[in-house]
Amino acid sequence: MNKNPILLRNLPRSRSSVSSRQPEKWIVRLGRRMLSVCGLTRRAVRRIARIDWKLAIAKALVRHLPIKIVILLTVTNINLRGRHGLAPLLAQLRGNDIREYAAALCANQMVRSSPHGVAQIFSWAHAHQAAVDLFSSGSIDDLSNGQLASYAHSLFELQKFAEIRKLFEHAPIWELPPFLQKAYAHSLLLEVGNEDAARILLQRVVADCPDDARPHQNLSSRDLRAYVPNELDYLAGGDGLLYDAYNYIGQRVMHVGAGHLSADLYGQALAAQERLRQSLPQLSPHLASRLRQWGTDVERIRLAPPEWAMQVGHLGLLDVLVRMRELGWWSGDLIVMAKQDGCANRPFLLLFEEFAHIVVEGENIGSQAFNELLSLQRYCGWSFNGWRFSNSEAMQWQDAGAMAMIEWERQGRGSPLGEAYSRARTAACLPERFAEVRAHWGMGPDDWFVCLHMRDNTYYKEPSGIGQSHRNATFEGYREAVEFVTAAGGWVVRLGGPEVAPLPEMPRVIDYARSPFKSATFDMELVANCRYFIGTTSGLTNLAISLGVPSALVNCITTDAQAWTKNVRFLLKPVFDAQGRMLTQRELTSAPYRWSVFNIENMQAAGLSAVNNTPEEILEVVKEVHAMVDGKAAKSADDEALIAAWRANLGCSYFYGAGQPARDFLVRYGHRFLV
Numbered sequence: 001m002n003k004n005p006i007l008l009r010n011l012p013r014s015r016s017s018v019s020s021r022q023p024e025k026w027i028v029r030l031g032r033r034m035l036s037v038c039g040l041t042r043r044a045v046r047r048i049a050r051i052d053w054k055l056a057i058a059k060a061l062v063r064h065l066p067i068k069i070v071i072l073l074t075v076t077n078i079n080l081r082g083r084h085g086l087a088p089l090l091a092q093l094r095g096n097d098i099r100e101y102a103a104a105l106c107a108n109q110m111v112r113s114s115p116h117g118v119a120q121i122f123s124w125a126h127a128h129q130a131a132v133d134l135f136s137s138g139s140i141d142d143l144s145n146g147q148l149a150s151y152a153h154s155l156f157e158l159q160k161f162a163e164i165r166k167l168f169e170h171a172p173i174w175e176l177p178p179f180l181q182k183a184y185a186h187s188l189l190l191e192v193g194n195e196d197a198a199r200i201l202l203q204r205v206v207a208d209c210p211d212d213a214r215p216h217q218n219l220s221s222r223d224l225r226a227y228v229p230n231e232l233d234y235l236a237g238g239d240g241l242l243y244d245a246y247n248y249i250g251q252r253v254m255h256v257g258a259g260h261l262s263a264d265l266y267g268q269a270l271a272a273q274e275r276l277r278q279s280l281p282q283l284s285p286h287l288a289s290r291l292r293q294w295g296t297d298v299e300r301i302r303l304a305p306p307e308w309a310m311q312v313g314h315l316g317l318l319d320v321l322v323r324m325r326e327l328g329w330w331s332g333d334l335i336v337m338a339k340q341d342g343c344a345n346r347p348f349l350l351l352f353e354e355f356a357h358i359v360v361e362g363e364n365i366g367s368q369a370f371n372e373l374l375s376l377q378r379y380c381g382w383s384f385n386g387w388r389f390s391n392s393e394a395m396q397w398q399d400a401g402a403m404a405m406i407e408w409e410r411q412g413r414g415s416p417l418g419e420a421y422s423r424a425r426t427a428a429c430l431p432e433r434f435a436e437v438r439a440h441w442g443m444g445p446d447d448w449f450v451c452l453h454m455r456d457n458t459y460y461k462e463p464s465g466i467g468q469s470h471r472n473a474t475f476e477g478y479r480e481a482v483e484f485v486t487a488a489g490g491w492v493v494r495l496g497g498p499e500v501a502p503l504p505e506m507p508r509v510i511d512y513a514r515s516p517f518k519s520a521t522f523d524m525e526l527v528a529n530c531r532y533f534i535g536t537t538s539g540l541t542n543l544a545i546s547l548g549v550p551s552a553l554v555n556c557i558t559t560d561a562q563a564w565t566k567n568v569r570f571l572l573k574p575v576f577d578a579q580g581r582m583l584t585q586r587e588l589t590s591a592p593y594r595w596s597v598f599n600i601e602n603m604q605a606a607g608l609s610a611v612n613n614t615p616e617e618i619l620e621v622v623k624e625v626h627a628m629v630d631g632k633a634a635k636s637a638d639d640e641a642l643i644a645a646w647r648a649n650l651g652c653s654y655f656y657g658a659g660q661p662a663r664d665f666l667v668r669y670g671h672r673f674l675v
Contacts, residue, residue: 115134115135115137115138116134116135116138116142116143116144116147117147118134119131119132119133119134119135119147119150119151120146120147120150122134122154123150123151123153123154124150126157126466126601128153128154128155128157128158129154129158131150131151131154132151132154132155132158132160135147135150135151135154140167140170140171145176145177145180148167148171148176148180149179149180149183151167152164152167152168152180152183152187155167156252156256157256157601158256159253159256159257159258161187161190161191161258162191164183164184164187165184165187165188165190165191168180168183168184168187173201178204178205178208178209178212179209181201181204181205182201182202182205182212184201185197185198185201185202185205185245186198186245186248186249188201189242189245189246189249189265189268190249190253190261190265195242195268198242198245199238199241199242200238202238202241202242202245203237203238203241206229206241210227210228210229211226211227213227213229213233213234213241214227214229214244215233215240215244215305215374215375215377215378215381216244216247216248217244217247217305217307217377217381217383217385218247218251218307218383218384218385219248219251220307220310220311220314221305221306221307221310221342223339230371230372230375232281232372232375232376232378233375235281236276236375236378236379239272239273239275239276239378240272240276240378242268242269242272243269243272243273243276243378244378246265246266246268246269246272247265247266247269247383247385247386249265250262250263250265250266250269250385250386251385253265254559254595254598255598255599256602257592257595257596257598257602257605257606258595259396259559259591259594259595259598260591260592260595262385262386262396263386263393263394263395263396264394265386266383266385266386266387266394266396266397267386267388267393267394269383269385269386270386270388270394272378273378273379273381276378276379277379277380280298280299280379280380281298281376281379283298283372283376284368284369284372286366286368286369287369287372287373290365290369294333294335294357295333296333296357298376298379298380300332300333301332301333301334301335301380302330302332302333302334302335302380302381302382303334303335303337303373303376303377303380303381303382304318304321304334304335304336304337304356304381304382305337305374305377305381305382305383306337306338306339306342306374307383307384308321308336308337308382308384309336309337309338309339309342309343309344309349310342310343310344311344311539312344312345312348312539312540312542312543313538313539313540313541313542313543314344314384314539314542315344315345315348315349315542315543315546316539316541316542316543316545316546316563317384317397317398317401317542317563318336318352319416319417319542319545319546320401320404320405320563321334321382321384321401322334322352322355322356322416323404323405323408323413323416324400324401324404326408326413326416327404327407327408327411329389329400329404332380333356333357334355334356334357335356335357335359335373336349336352336356336357336358336359337359337361337370337373337374338358338359338360338361339360339361340360340361340362340363343360344520344539345520345523345524345543346520347424347520347521347524348520348524348543348546350424351417351420351421351424352417354416354420355416359373383397384397384398384401385397387399387400387401396560396561398560398561398562398563399561399652399654399655401561401563401657402561402562402563402564402652402654402655402656402657403654404563405563405564405565405657405658406654406657406658408658409565409566409658414548415546415547415548417546417547417548418528418546418547418548418549421524421528421547422528425525425528430521430525434522434525434529437517437522440517441491441510443491447489447490447491448489448490448491448531449490449491449492449493449510449526449530449531450485450490450491450492450493450530450531450532450533450534451492451493451494451495451526451527451530451533451534451535451544452478452482452492452493452494452495452534452535453494453495453496453533453534453535453536453538453540453541454472454473454474454475454478454494454496454536454555455471455472455473455536455537455538455555456472456473456474456496456500456501457469457472458496458497458499458500458501465600466599466600466601467599467600467601468598468599468600469600470557470573470597470599470600470603470610471536471537471538471555471557473536473554473555473612473613475501475503475504476615477555477612477613477614477615477618478534478554478615478618479615480615480616480618480619481534481615481618481619481622482506482509483506484619484622484623484626485622485626486506486507486508486509488626490508490531491508491509491510492508492509492510493510493512493526493530494509494510494511494512494513495512495513495523495526495527495540496513497513498513498514498518500513500514502514512526523540523543524543524547527540527543527544527547527549528547528549530549531550531629532549532550532551532552532625532626532629533549533550533551533552534551534552534553534554534622535551535552535553535554536553536554536555536556537553537556537557537558537562541553542563545563545564545565545568548565548567549567550567550568550625550628550629551564551567551568551569551625552569552570552621552622552624552625552662553568553569553570553571553659554570554571554613554617554618554621555571555573555612555613555618556570556571556572556573557572557573557575557597557610558597559594559595559597559598561652561654561655561656561657562655562656562657562659563657564656564657564658564659565657565658565659566658566659566660567628568656568657568658568659568660569621569624569625569628569659569660569661569662570621570656570659570660570661570662571613571617571618571621571661571662571665572588572661572665573610573611573612573613574610574611574669575588575593575597575603575608575609575610576608576609576610576611577606577607577608578607578608581672582669582672582673583608584649584672584673584674584675585646585649585650585651585673585674586649586650586651587651588651589650589651589652589655590651590652592606593606593608594651596608597610617662617664617665617668620662620663620664620665621662621664621665624662624663624664639663642663642666642667642670643660643666645666645670645674646660646661646666646674649673649674649675
């Protein structure tokens with residue numbers, strides 16, 4: 001009998017049962033007619049139906065019209081005004097191109113007649129210095145509320161925090177709309193000693209705009225539904241609003257390359273939470289009854305809000321949180337919260353049932369009780385933003401996670417989730433189903449395989465050259481490593497989203513990401529049973545780490561410390577400054593450079609650039625992990641000296657957890673990297 005049917009949810013039994021987002025019915029009918037005329041498959045028709053034609057046309061215009069003309073048309077076309085309406089059109093205008101045209105545009109008569117309007121366009125297009133220059137050329141009194149918000153936004157992106165406060169000091173703050181009062185309050189929290197003034201502003205904002213009472217811990221939990229505050233929200237008062245605001249600002253300063261400020265901001269959030277915990281609220285009878293059913297109460301629970309389940313990588317961080325409790329770093333009864341449509345991998349989430357209470361809104365808990373728990377997170381919620389050991393300063397949560405993994409490995413502990421999955425898959429009869437799929441692919445019963453994941457721009461829809469697209473890579477760099485695996489008798493199974501570019505046809509290579517067998521369950525099944533994992537700094541890597549899988553991680557570039565195990569060997573993307581000098585390991589793990597690699601915009605501002613690992617480098621780290629898994633990896637005295645030199649050059653001794661850089665990488669770059 002299937003004792004764990006949830007592991008089989010969304011697992012297709014055949015090609016015909018694959019689910020996909022359905023297009024409009026008339027598109028399907030039209031597509032069926034096109035099949036006989038054009039020879040298109042139904043899958044091709046569905047892909048066409050999913051195209052955002054407005055976005056496609058806007059991008060085509062941007063590519064084929066001079067940028068100056070595009071911006072001038074935008075300024076004069078009222079139908080395109082507004083940040084969100086312009087976002088798709090201006091997505092291609094970031095970076096050097098728009099800055100190149102900034103001076104010419106400012107000299108144009110039309111632009112001179114509306115400098116603040118053009119400045120707002122620059123701000124939306126992420127040409128922030130050009131925006132600030134134009135905004136500052138005129139009078140602040142002439143700015144509309146929207147232009148004032150854009151001015152403050154561009155100043156923030158340029159890390160000119162003090163100038164934001166000065167900007168608002170000239171404005172009639174009590175006459176401004178709530179969103180500008182909130183922006184001013186946030187700017188005050190970036191300056192020590194202004195917390196009381198910020199508290200008053202935030203409370204005023206909530207009085208005028210109740211939606212701003214929504215609990216917040218991390219930007220990954222995106223809920224666009226209107227929010228109605230409950231009694232706990234109002235009871236949390238100013239400290240509750242400060243807790244939310246500090247967590248928000250701590251993330252935002254990291255996004256703009258000022259991560260050195262975030263730990264103190266998270267520390268202030270934790271201080272606000274400690275004040276709230278001094279007087280825990282009385283719960284509704286219904287929620288109090290549920291807690292008694294679980295054998296706990298409000299004093300013992302610790303909440304992991306929906307942010308922990310929104311992305312696969314965050315579920316991996318939840319594994320680290322559980323290990324922290326096992327190490328004695330915290331105590332309490334953990335409740336993990338998830339929304340029905342907000343869980344990245346449901347089977348992965350349900351592995352935590354052995355370690356926590358899992359509550360899913362609308363399934364095993366009603367919306368009212370779920371919302372009450374959401375509000376309770378200000379009192380007893382865990383975030384993966386900040387962490388503080390007793391009697392110590394606050395730090396980044398992932399710094400503490402990396403430290404926890406080092407201690408975990410020092411004690412020789414195993415993989416709690418890996419062991420939990422072994423029990424769950426047997427109960428769900430997954431081995432039999434997996435054997436059928438392996439046979440369909442042509443794998444023999446004794447054949448081994450590795451999993452491959454390359455970060456690309458399809459998941460977050462990132463245009464090349466902006467945002468975090470510097471973390472992406474293409475298949476060509478991995479080809480030699482793939483051929484090594486297949487020549488050694490193995491198979492390679494490529495993971496990823498269903499919209500990734502297809503792989504070239506290669507023997508013993510399975511493009512699972514685009515296959516009809518793709519599901520959340522099989523994602524986990526493949527990773528858990530592969531011989532080793534080839535990945536990068538992405539969410540699926542956290543899944544592999546949680547399941548105890550040896551990993552070769554390449555093209556890594558990271559602001560966050562990494563909670564990696566001793567079975568990880570990694571390659572960093574070499575980062576160079578404007579003079580072509582390769583940054584050292586100490587620089588990459590210390591301020592200011594650590595915080596400059598979050599996205600391409602920050603790197604450009606710091607004069608930095610990153611290059612992908614070469615095919616040869618990727619091949620060598622795969623060979624190293626292959627030998628490690630075979631038990632044939634032997635370390636020489638020279639290897640030990642290399643690792644010792646690397647550890648001595650870390651800005652943070654714990655930055656990569658218990659993982660180690662590939663030997664070949666240290667040999668190849670040691671004379672520049674370890675100085």
